[in-house]
Amino acid sequence: MMSEQNQKEFTTADAVVKELVRAGVEVAFGIVSIHNMPIYDAILREGSIHLVCSRGESGAVNMADGYARATGKLGVVITSTGTGAGNAAGSLIEAWAAGVPVLHLTGEVASPYLGTGRGYIHxxxxxxxxxxxSCKKAARLRRPEQAAAVVRQAIQNAFAYPAGPVTLEIPIDFQSAIIPNHPIEEIITTAPTNKTIPSLPEEAITKICHARRPVIWAGGGVISSGASREVEALAEMIGAAVITSQSGKGSIPENHPQCIGHFAASKLTKNLLQTADLLISIGVRFRGNETSNWKVPVPKEHIAIDADWLAINRNYEATCGLxxxxxxxxQALNEELCHKSITPDPSYLDEVQSVREELRAQLRATLGPYEQILDGMREVLPLNTILVRDVTVQANVWGSRLFEIYEPRTSIHASGGGIGQGLPTAIGAQMSDKDRTVVLMAGDGGFMVxxxxxxTAAQEKLPLIVVLFDDAGYGVLRNIQSAAYGRQVAVDLLSPDFVLLAKSMGFAASRIGSPTDFVAELEKAVDNKKPTMIVVDMEAVGPMAKPFGGPPGAADAFKPKKL
Incomplete structure (x- = not known):
C-alpha cells in the first residue's frame, strides 16, 4: 500500500519495487546512497518491504544470503555504485559459491557518462x-521502460539452476524516469500434462536393485530442492550409508543410524567408499576441501543426480547421470523401487553404524574441554536452532561435524571459505524468523571483519546469540604455519575488550573461562531472547587435546618443493 507521501508519476524505481513485491519480497538489505535513493523512496512509499540498514555493503550481501539460505526465498540487497558495488563483490562470490538466489540491485552513474572516464562521482x-x-550473471538496465521485464528476468535467473546471485545495474538518471505503468503477464503456452513424475532409465533402477553396499552422498542440492524426506526414504529402502557435504547437512537427521555425516575425507569413510559397490550423489559439488582435492575414492558405479548439466562428470565420473x-x-526413484524386492544387508548396516560411531569418537577425543561445550550447546539449544559458522577452528573441527543438525536450512556456513561473513549471514538468517534461535560460531580474527x-542486529532487536572463540589471532593459520614452517607470522592480533564492545552495541555480554560457565550463560541467552555475546576465553578454557592443522595435507601444500 502507498503511504501518504504518494506521487502521481510512475517511475522506474516504482517498477522495480512492484516486481519485488510481485516476487514475494518482504525484506531487503543495504545502504542508502545518492545512487539508489529513488529505489529506497519507492520502497518507502509502497510500504510492504522491511528495509534493514546494514553498516557495510559486504555485510548487506551476506545478510541477504543468510536470509535466502534460511528461507529458500529470494535474498535482496541494494548497494551504491563503484566502491559500494565493489564492497559487495566478495560477499557475492560467497553467495555464488553456495548457489544462493540473491538479487543485487546497484546504482550506476548517469547514463550519458557511462564508460567516459570523466570522473562522475562513484x-x-x-x-x-x-x-x-562476482556473480552468476550481471546485467544493466538500458531502457527505463524495460525495468519490469529486466527485474523479473533477473529474479528468474537467480533461481534458475544452478541458482546464484544476479546483479542488476540501474543508472541513477533512469531510476527517476517517468515510465508507463503497463502490466506484463507471463502466459503459459505449453499443453498441461498429468504426468508429473519423470520416467527413469531402467539402467539406474537395475544398478540400485543389485547394489549390496550402496552409499548416498547428499549435497546442497538436496536442501535447495526440498528433497530431504525423499533422501531419507531412499536410504532406508536400499540400506545405504549417507555422507553429506557441508552444504548438505540436514539432508537427513544427523542422529539417524545410517548418517555418516560430513566426514567424507576421513580415513574410515574412505575405507567404506573403497568397498562400496554403488554411489548415488545428489546435488553434490564435490568441493576440493571436502574430498582431499578429489583424492577420496568413489565406487566405479556412480549415479549422479543434479539440476546442473555441467555438474555431471565435473569432478567424478558418473556411469549414469540424471x-x-x-x-x-x-520421488520417481522411490516409487519405482517400492515395487522391487530390495532387502538391505543387515551386516552392512551394522558396519555403517559402527563407522558412524567410530568417526565421532575419534573426533571427540581431539576436543579436550571443548567436548563439554559441544554437548552443552546441543543440550541447551532447541532442535531447530539455526547454526551459522564463520571460518574458525571450533566451527571447522566440531561445529560442522559433531553438532547434530536435524532439519534442512538450519546449518549455514561459508562455502567459499572467506572469514568474517558469519555475523551478517547470521543476522540475515535471524531476520527470516525473529522467534527462532540463531547461533553464530565465530573466531575473534574473523569476527572483526x-x-x-x-x-544492525541491535537496531533490529534480534535475539541473535554470538559465541565468540577468542584466541587473540588466526588460530587455524597459526597451526598450519607451525606445521609447515615451524614458525608463525601475521597471525597474532590485538583485539578489543569484546564484552565492553558488545555492551556498547546493545548486546548482553559475558566472558567465560570454563565449559560449565559457558552452558550457564548459553541457557540465559536462549531464555532472554535479546542480542547476546558469549566470549569463550580459549586460554582459560585450555587447549584442544589435539591441535587442528587445517584440512588433510594443508601443511604439506605450503612446504618448499620443486614443481
Whole structure:
C-alpha cells in the first residue's frame, strides 16, 4: 500500500519495487546512497518491504544470503555504485559459491557518462565486468521502460539452476524516469500434462536393485530442492550409508543410524567408499576441501543426480547421470523401487553404524574441554536452532561435524571459505524468523571483519546469540604455519575488550573461562531472547587435546618443493 507521501508519476524505481513485491519480497538489505535513493523512496512509499540498514555493503550481501539460505526465498540487497558495488563483490562470490538466489540491485552513474572516464562521482572503470566476475550473471538496465521485464528476468535467473546471485545495474538518471505503468503477464503456452513424475532409465533402477553396499552422498542440492524426506526414504529402502557435504547437512537427521555425516575425507569413510559397490550423489559439488582435492575414492558405479548439466562428470565420473530437480527424481526413484524386492544387508548396516560411531569418537577425543561445550550447546539449544559458522577452528573441527543438525536450512556456513561473513549471514538468517534461535560460531580474527554489523542486529532487536572463540589471532593459520614452517607470522592480533564492545552495541555480554560457565550463560541467552555475546576465553578454557592443522595435507601444500 502507498503511504501518504504518494506521487502521481510512475517511475522506474516504482517498477522495480512492484516486481519485488510481485516476487514475494518482504525484506531487503543495504545502504542508502545518492545512487539508489529513488529505489529506497519507492520502497518507502509502497510500504510492504522491511528495509534493514546494514553498516557495510559486504555485510548487506551476506545478510541477504543468510536470509535466502534460511528461507529458500529470494535474498535482496541494494548497494551504491563503484566502491559500494565493489564492497559487495566478495560477499557475492560467497553467495555464488553456495548457489544462493540473491538479487543485487546497484546504482550506476548517469547514463550519458557511462564508460567516459570523466570522473562522475562513484564512477567505476567497468563495474559491469566486476559484477559479472562476482556473480552468476550481471546485467544493466538500458531502457527505463524495460525495468519490469529486466527485474523479473533477473529474479528468474537467480533461481534458475544452478541458482546464484544476479546483479542488476540501474543508472541513477533512469531510476527517476517517468515510465508507463503497463502490466506484463507471463502466459503459459505449453499443453498441461498429468504426468508429473519423470520416467527413469531402467539402467539406474537395475544398478540400485543389485547394489549390496550402496552409499548416498547428499549435497546442497538436496536442501535447495526440498528433497530431504525423499533422501531419507531412499536410504532406508536400499540400506545405504549417507555422507553429506557441508552444504548438505540436514539432508537427513544427523542422529539417524545410517548418517555418516560430513566426514567424507576421513580415513574410515574412505575405507567404506573403497568397498562400496554403488554411489548415488545428489546435488553434490564435490568441493576440493571436502574430498582431499578429489583424492577420496568413489565406487566405479556412480549415479549422479543434479539440476546442473555441467555438474555431471565435473569432478567424478558418473556411469549414469540424471539431470533435473532432485525432489522429483527421487520421488520417481522411490516409487519405482517400492515395487522391487530390495532387502538391505543387515551386516552392512551394522558396519555403517559402527563407522558412524567410530568417526565421532575419534573426533571427540581431539576436543579436550571443548567436548563439554559441544554437548552443552546441543543440550541447551532447541532442535531447530539455526547454526551459522564463520571460518574458525571450533566451527571447522566440531561445529560442522559433531553438532547434530536435524532439519534442512538450519546449518549455514561459508562455502567459499572467506572469514568474517558469519555475523551478517547470521543476522540475515535471524531476520527470516525473529522467534527462532540463531547461533553464530565465530573466531575473534574473523569476527572483526564485519564487527560493525553488531549495530544492525541491535537496531533490529534480534535475539541473535554470538559465541565468540577468542584466541587473540588466526588460530587455524597459526597451526598450519607451525606445521609447515615451524614458525608463525601475521597471525597474532590485538583485539578489543569484546564484552565492553558488545555492551556498547546493545548486546548482553559475558566472558567465560570454563565449559560449565559457558552452558550457564548459553541457557540465559536462549531464555532472554535479546542480542547476546558469549566470549569463550580459549586460554582459560585450555587447549584442544589435539591441535587442528587445517584440512588433510594443508601443511604439506605450503612446504618448499620443486614443481
Amino acid at each position: 564512477e567505476c572503470k567497468d563495474q559491469l565486468s566486476m559484477m559479472e566476475g 539431470v533435473g530437480d532432485a525432489k522429483q527424481i527421487l 564485519n564487527v560493525g554489523e553488531m549495530a
